[in-house]
């Protein structure tokens with residue numbers, strides 16, 4: 031069988047989806063037909079999660095029911111708390127989510143539930159898993175995972191900071207979750223679909239996706255972007271530093287995209303939130319450094335910031351530690367991953383591409399005592 035080889039599967043149509051469009055002329059980014067600008071401006075993350083998982087925007091009553099279900103699904107079973115307590119303080123929060131997802135799959139297997147319930151359970155409980163582990167390992171406290179906050183953004187901020195969140199921070203995190211919720215056949219979603227295509231269980235598909243998201247070429251880029259911008263004490267220093275990095279041919283995390291060629295439509299939206307948070311905090315340094323890096327990258331490389339770049343300063347300005355940036359991506363993208371797992375299952379064929387062989391020609395087998 032012969033096929034066309036495209037490194038990194040660039041340009042390969044690997045399946046059909048009705049969930050989102052990415053980079054399509056005249057459409058930009060849409061979730062089930064709704065433009066990302068409209069969703070980020072007018073919707074809430076819970077409405078968007080309902081749109082992705084249940085297929086349509088909820089009316090008032092359905093939204094209230096959905097929020098109530100999610101709030102009720104935030105608590106963690108005792109067995110999972112025991113597992114989380116065994117994970118060392120030195121673990122990366124992405125290790126915690128990957129392990130927490132897998133452990134929950136053993137404690138509450140899909141076979142005893144339904145795919146929609148597993149999707150909602152994971153959506154509701156990821157922030158609880160991370161922050162239960164965090165407070166246990168940093169302060170020896172077994173926190174309650176009840177926050178009284180209706181939204182995931184408010185719930186996460188309240189559990190992390192241990193107090194009612196500021197409204198601006200809650201709205202900024204909510205908007206970022208909307209932007210992160212879904213993105214067609216990106217690497218982590220594709221790996222979830224590959225796992226689902228073997229008829230494996232829901233938790234396995236999401237665990238695959240978490241592991242795939244973590245790398246710095248994908249979701250891990252928001253953490254790397256933070257490490258980059260926090261190196262510089264001024265915009266001029268950032269320009270100088272960037273030029274040196276580019277001269278050394280280093281990759282600048284948070285820039286470029288496989289599908290978007292001119293701009294990432296989510297970047298101006300999150301940049302605006304970063305600016306608002308900087309103004310409210312009375313410290314523009316990170317924003318000014320980020321803006322200058324954006325300018326230099328455009329001038330020197332014709333590359334634009336992707337969603338991860340300004341998410342870094344926005345999250346930092348909400349007092350969130352850098353190692354929790356990619357976990358926030360998980361909290362949001364689990365909505366998209368879930369929609370894709372269900373879509374894959376509804377019209378499944380196992381993924382099994384072929385490889386171009388580059389190894390040795392057939393050789394005679396050497397008995398042990400004749401090998402060099």
Ligand SMILES: CC(=O)SCCNC(=O)CCNC(=O)[C@H](O)C(C)(C)COP(=O)(O)OP(=O)(O)OC[C@H]1O[C@@H](n2cnc3c(N)ncnc32)[C@H](O)[C@@H]1OP(=O)(O)O
Nearest residue numbers: 246247248249251280281282283284285286287288336338
């Ligand atoms: C939410 C998300 O997951 S968005 C992506 C987050 N990832 C990042 O921000 C990591 C940095 N960016 C990158 O590594 C890439 O742009 C990716 C992974 C996003 C896309 O990768 P690809 O489509 O395979 O592009 P590829 O890496 O081949 O880049 C094409 C060219 O642009 C250059 N380039 C691409 N991105 C960057 C960058 N961020 N910094 C410097 N150069 C870059 C490459 O070096 C390459 O140049 P060359 O042709 O001279 O070798």
Ligand SMILES: O=C([O-])CC(=O)C(=O)O
Nearest residue numbers: 212213215216217288289
């Ligand atoms: O689509 C991609 O390649 C990466 C991704 O998940 C995103 O940009 O949100």
